[in-house]
Amino acid sequence: MAIKGNKYGAHRVIEPAGVLTQAAFKIDNDMTKLYSNEIICDVISLNIDSASFTQIKQACNNDVELIKDMVMGIVAERGKQQNPVTGSGGMFIGRVAYIGEDLKDRDLKVGDKIASLVSLSLTPLKIESINEVHLDIDRLDVTAKAVLFESGIYAKLPDDMSEALALAALDVAGAPAQTAKLVKPGDSVLILGAGGKSGILCGFEAMKRVGPTGNVVCQVRREEQVQQLLDLGVAHKVIVSDAHRPVELLDKALEANGGKEYDISISCVNVESCEMAAILPVRDGGLVYFFSMATSFTKAALGAEGIGKDVTMIVGNGYTKDHADITLWELRESEKIRDLFNTKYI
Amino acid sequence: MAIKGNKYGAHRVIEPAGVLTQAAFKIDNDMTKLYSNEIICDVISLNIDSASFTQIKQACNNDVELIKDMVMGIVAERGKQQNPVTGSGGMFIGRVAYIGEDLKDRDLKVGDKIASLVSLSLTPLKIESINEVHLDIDRLDVTAKAVLFESGIYAKLPDDMSEALALAALDVAGAPAQTAKLVKPGDSVLILGAGGKSGILCGFEAMKRVGPTGNVVCQVRREEQVQQLLDLGVAHKVIVSDAHRPVELLDKALEANGGKEYDISISCVNVESCEMAAILPVRDGGLVYFFSMATSFTKAALGAEGIGKDVTMIVGNGYTKDHADITLWELRESEKIRDLFNTKYI
Numbered sequence: 001m002a003i004k005g006n007k008y009g010a011h012r013v014i015e016p017a018g019v020l021t022q023a024a025f026k027i028d029n030d031m032t033k034l035y036s037n038e039i040i041c042d043v044i045s046l047n048i049d050s051a052s053f054t055q056i057k058q059a060c061n062n063d064v065e066l067i068k069d070m071v072m073g074i075v076a077e078r079g080k081q082q083n084p085v086t087g088s089g090g091m092f093i094g095r096v097a098y099i100g101e102d103l104k105d106r107d108l109k110v111g112d113k114i115a116s117l118v119s120l121s122l123t124p125l126k127i128e129s130i131n132e133v134h135l136d137i138d139r140l141d142v143t144a145k146a147v148l149f150e151s152g153i154y155a156k157l158p159d160d161m162s163e164a165l166a167l168a169a170l171d172v173a174g175a176p177a178q179t180a181k182l183v184k185p186g187d188s189v190l191i192l193g194a195g196g197k198s199g200i201l202c203g204f205e206a207m208k209r210v211g212p213t214g215n216v217v218c219q220v221r222r223e224e225q226v227q228q229l230l231d232l233g234v235a236h237k238v239i240v241s242d243a244h245r246p247v248e249l250l251d252k253a254l255e256a257n258g259g260k261e262y263d264i265s266i267s268c269v270n271v272e273s274c275e276m277a278a279i280l281p282v283r284d285g286g287l288v289y290f291f292s293m294a295t296s297f298t299k300a301a302l303g304a305e306g307i308g309k310d311v312t313m314i315v316g317n318g319y320t321k322d323h324a325d326i327t328l329w330e331l332r333e334s335e336k337i338r339d340l341f342n343t344k345y346i
Numbered sequence: 347m348a349i350k351g352n353k354y355g356a357h358r359v360i361e362p363a364g365v366l367t368q369a370a371f372k373i374d375n376d377m378t379k380l381y382s383n384e385i386i387c388d389v390i391s392l393n394i395d396s397a398s399f400t401q402i403k404q405a406c407n408n409d410v411e412l413i414k415d416m417v418m419g420i421v422a423e424r425g426k427q428q429n430p431v432t433g434s435g436g437m438f439i440g441r442v443a444y445i446g447e448d449l450k451d452r453d454l455k456v457g458d459k460i461a462s463l464v465s466l467s468l469t470p471l472k473i474e475s476i477n478e479v480h481l482d483i484d485r486l487d488v489t490a491k492a493v494l495f496e497s498g499i500y501a502k503l504p505d506d507m508s509e510a511l512a513l514a515a516l517d518v519a520g521a522p523a524q525t526a527k528l529v530k531p532g533d534s535v536l537i538l539g540a541g542g543k544s545g546i547l548c549g550f551e552a553m554k555r556v557g558p559t560g561n562v563v564c565q566v567r568r569e570e571q572v573q574q575l576l577d578l579g580v581a582h583k584v585i586v587s588d589a590h591r592p593v594e595l596l597d598k599a600l601e602a603n604g605g606k607e608y609d610i611s612i613s614c615v616n617v618e619s620c621e622m623a624a625i626l627p628v629r630d631g632g633l634v635y636f637f638s639m640a641t642s643f644t645k646a647a648l649g650a651e652g653i654g655k656d657v658t659m660i661v662g663n664g665y666t667k668d669h670a671d672i673t674l675w676e677l678r679e680s681e682k683i684r685d686l687f688n689t690k691y692i
Contacts (some may be wrong), residue, residue, distance in 0.1 A: 120618030153654040181516040245364030297643040305664030315659035318651030
């Protein structure tokens with residue numbers, strides 16, 4: 001009978017002791033050991049994190065065979081696909097091969113096709129062979145097995161849309177789902193970096209939530225994005241500004257909100273030093289939600305203190321309950337966003 | 347008549363344009379220009395940020411005259427005491443010399459002795475002379491003037507305690523004031539790094555708020571701190587554990603809370619890579635409050651996602667309404683904490 005492992009996978013850590021599998025240097029990728037609270041998948045492909053794959057391609061001069069060797073080497077050494085330079089991983093697509101008895105009541109059966117929504121940097125992985133390297137889309141087709149822990153999150157790939165479309169949205173699933181939970185009727189909401197995938201999905205959710213008395217304002221960098229966002233129906237107003245110039249952005253943002261400060265700002269700007277642009281336009285007692293991974297903790301904390309802003313600043317958690325369902329539902333609701341994603345992001 | 351400046355001080359930025367004074371390289375420290383929404387102070391002393399002063403002392407080989415020259419040089423070049431290497435500043439103590447007419451309704455008058463609670467890294471400063479250098483307490487006695495903007499925060503120094511005692515508490519004023527606002531009756535609260543100044547003050551506030559059905563558990567590194575915290579009355583229970591070993595800490599923390607996950611964790615651990623120790627013990631839907639400036643935004647965001655934890659993670663804002671009053675009040679309420687601060691932190 002399978003024994004029960006740690007909920008978070010700590011039983012798979014080899015070194016150093018005491019940490020979880022993401023922080024570990026080496027983890028146990030033995031797929032013949034069965035645990036009662038693990039899921040094992042037959043992996044079809046690895047979507048390598050963009051920063052990691054860029055580094056690997058450069059190190060290997062875009063040579064496919066060298067790339068295969070490098071990835072095989074990383075996984076052989078560490079038991080997981082965690083780039084030693086960038087520290088990042090990616091995600092996998094695969095079919096469920098084993099479900100431990102403690103997880104039998106989940107809405108999942110052997111043979112289901114799923115995407116992992118936890119990073120490869122913490123996922124036990126054993127590769128038999130790398131069958132194809134897709135240099136342009138950061139993807140490796142493989143014959144491999146991977147483990148999902150009891151706490152690991154995943155999404156069943158839907159039947160009513162292409163795999164590529166679903167993955168493009170799931171990649172940013174945290175942001176729109178958090179937006180759906182934070183935004184209330186009547187709120188004024190400022191979305192920074194609104195022209196990208198996560199910004200568009202956040203804008204769509206915010207528009208649904210604020211109701212007739214709310215105001216959703218999107219910030220973009222280029223004039224030609226204004227009409228696009230208005231046509232998509234993801235904003236009441238769109239301002240063109242530079243998030244590195246917070247004072248100018250503040251003026252434009254206030255003008256678009258009848259001179260009033262905002263209840264909520266959501267930062268999807270994926271460049272550094274844009275914390276003040278998200279903090280300045282928000283009222284005392286309001287919320288600043290940082291989804292951007294380029295956010296600096298200290299710049300946010302000291303920046304708000306420096307201007308005496310009593311705002312609640314939230315670290316964008318990539319996971320919230322039902323985030324995959326909420327995000328995929330947006331693609332079903334909006335034909336325009338679906339078309340845009342199909343054209344631009346797959 | 348004095349003209350009105352920007353609420354956040356943007357009118358004092360010289361270069362680069364578009365940013366606020368903290369991000370600026372050079373700001374205007376002309377004290378003869380009077381603005382209707384600024385306060386000018388006669389500065390008595392500068393408390394240089396610890397990281398900054400360590401760097402300055404090393405660069406000057408602890409030579410007092412060289413330190414004076416270096417600080418005079420920085421302020422002459424930049425218009426503010428912002429260390430070019432560390433980027434940090436410190437705070438000042440001074441007497442109010444001018445209050446712009448737009449700020450006349452504040453509870454402040456010319457001659458009041460105040461401490462600035464915004465960083466010197468964003469504060470216009472003009473030094474006439476550095477009169478004394480206190481190498482051991484990171485302090486310079488000066489003849490100088492400094493500006494507080496309309497958004498700038500400060501605290502009037504109280505009459506009923508020593509200046510040094512008040513400053514020791516004000517230094518960490520954000521954390522206990524945020525704790526006072528977050529913690530509700532019946533909550534279970536885990537405080538990490540509870541043996542330091544901010545941890546003790548947070549524990550004291552949490553104990554006041556949770557009431558008879560709550561549970562406040564403090565984590566420390568050393569066995570001898572256990573009885574000290576219990577004697578101070580800042581915890582129901584104290585656990586000894588290492589925040590770099592989140593799995594072990596989780597087990598001890600759960601045991602101290604009847605096996606249940608916590609409603610709130612507060613991290614005052616001032617070393618890196620302790621994010622998971624704060625996230626793991628909290629229930630889904632609970633709060634994680636990072637006060638530690640050693641917190642990594644990405645480690646927190648990706649860490650919570652990696653273990654599928656639906657927690658709200660808050661960036662510790664050094665400012666919240668009334669934070670100075672709330673914090674100084676603790677010293678009046680608790681003779682034991684006052685004695686400890688007088689013995690250990692001044």
